[in-house]
Amino acid sequence: MEDPELEELRRRKMAEIQRHQQDQVSQQAAAEERSKRVEEQRQAVLRSIMTPQARERLGTVKVAHPDVARLVEDQLIALASSGRLDREIDDDTLRAILRKLAPRKREINIERI
Numbered sequence: 354m355e356d357p358e359l360e361e362l363r364r365r366k367m368a369e370i371q372r373h374q375q376d377q378v379s380q381q382a383a384a385e386e387r388s389k390r391v392e393e394q395r396q397a398v399l400r401s402i403m404t405p406q407a408r409e410r411l412g413t414v415k416v417a418h419p420d421v422a423r424l425v426e427d428q429l430i431a432l433a434s435s436g437r438l439d440r441e442i443d444d445d446t447l448r449a450i451l452r453k454l455a456p457r458k459r460e461i462n463i464e465r466i
Contacts, residue, residue, distance in 0.1 A: 399426060402433045406444040414451060421454055 399408060415422035425447075432438040442450075 395426065395430060398430050398433055402429060402438055403442045403447070404444065407442050407447040410444055410447055410451075421451070424454060425450060 399411075403411070411422055411425065414425070428450075429438070429442060
């Protein structure tokens with residue numbers, strides 16, 4: 354025979370643990386939803402300021418160099434939000450931006466003596 358008080362304490366503790374886990378799950382879901390909304394807004398802005406060819410190129414860059422692509426996206430969004438972007442970014446303009454930001458490749462020459 355178990356003590357009824359002990360059983361009640363166990364039941365309360367289990368209920369508290371379940372509530373805590375549910376809170377964590379709901380907070381995580383809310384955070385994911387917020388980040389999804391932010392990303393959707395970023396993509397909407399990029400769609401409005403870039404041509405389809407430029408967006409396609411940026412997507413390709415994102416696969417190979419996600420940090421560079423994120424940097425370009427941030428800069429373009431900042432320019433658009435401040436009103437300093439007077440025209441749509443086309444593929445040639447994006448390529449020029451990427452050339453300026455892309456990490457320089459080091460050329461190594463080995464000479465035999």
